[in-house]
Amino acid sequence: MTNISATIIARNEERNIGACLASLDFVAEIVVVDSGSSDRTEEICRADPRVRYYHHEWRGFGAQKNFAADQATHDWLLNIDADERVSPELRASILNADPTRCDGYRVARENYFGGRRIRHCGWYPDYNLRLYNRQRCRFGDRLVHEAVECPGPVGTLAGNLIHFTYAGIADYLQRMDRYSTLAAAEAVKERRRCPGLLAVVGRSLFTFFKMYILKRGILDGADGFQLSVLYACYTFAKYAKIRELLTAPNDEHKAQHLY
Known part of the structure; x- marks a missing residue:
């Protein structure tokens, strides 16, 4: 699959955003929507020529992610958080995904707590639908615990989305x-x-x-x-x-x- 836009919502993510952007070297563009950072988040993002940076007042997680989706150029979107990284295996799986077979694809998240991987507690595989066609799917309008609503067929991608969930x-x-x-x-x-x-x-x-x-x-x-x-x-x-x-x-x- 080619011509993918990545979408990120962020606020004060200077510690994470650089590595996140680096893991997205295969996407055509990156839409970053900032709800009021006071650190170097904007500076780091604008240094990447693929990033289209927007300031947008906070309206809840679902609304913020849908706003980011509306700014994208391409229909296929990869939604990712600033504290997440695309693993090499997931990168290959995304590039090989068939855009005609499904309207969305879910990925397994590899979650870390304090730098240590958590393999149980319901934290793995922790599937989330993250790659989707915005013409057919959209985030639910929830303040928190938002998810992509996809009425069509959903596939599963190989490889993990690495998530540094909490520093401690x-x-x-x-x-x-x-x-x-x-x-x-x-x-x-x-x-x-x-x-x-x-x-x-x-x-x-x-x-x-x-x-x-x-x-x-x-x-x-x-x-x-x-x-x-x-x-x-x-x-x-x-x-x-x-x-x-x-x-x-x-x-x-x-x-x-x-x-």
Whole structure:
């Protein structure tokens, strides 16, 4: 497959964006949409002649990625995050993909935590649909946990998308606050029911059990245990924030927490 546009949404990614761009040496162009970087992200991107750089106010993950797709020149898009890299095997698989057979292709993500690969906990193969025809597919308009919606046939590519997910525990905790807030706002937007306290606790405990036991996180040693605990904390934070939003005393207070 030739004539592929890569799309990236970014904010303060100077640590990651250079290596990400370097792994995209096979695409025709790279569309980068920045929602307000204050570091060297823009400088690094503009040094690559293939990059078309846009500033765009944040509207949620789904809307931001669809805006990036709308700026692309080509119909076949590879959506990639700044902390991801295309492996040589995946590169070859993308170039050999048949654009007439499927409307989209999913890829396996090889996830790392603190520089260490996580093979269990549900973190591998962690398939995501990332290569798609924008004439037939589009990201769902979600604030967080967005995914490409593809009504047509979907194939699977060989090779891994290497993902340096979190630099460590501090990085996870920092992002957990933002993601749990966005997930809670999405739940309120979808008019979910207010969970009871027992449900909040129960879902959190089940998250740990699922990752550590059912998804065999125990085989990842200390990393598997820590990740299972951290994701249980995320689940608790998300549902506790849903309760907070739905039981807020007035709409003004609720609105302040939505974005």
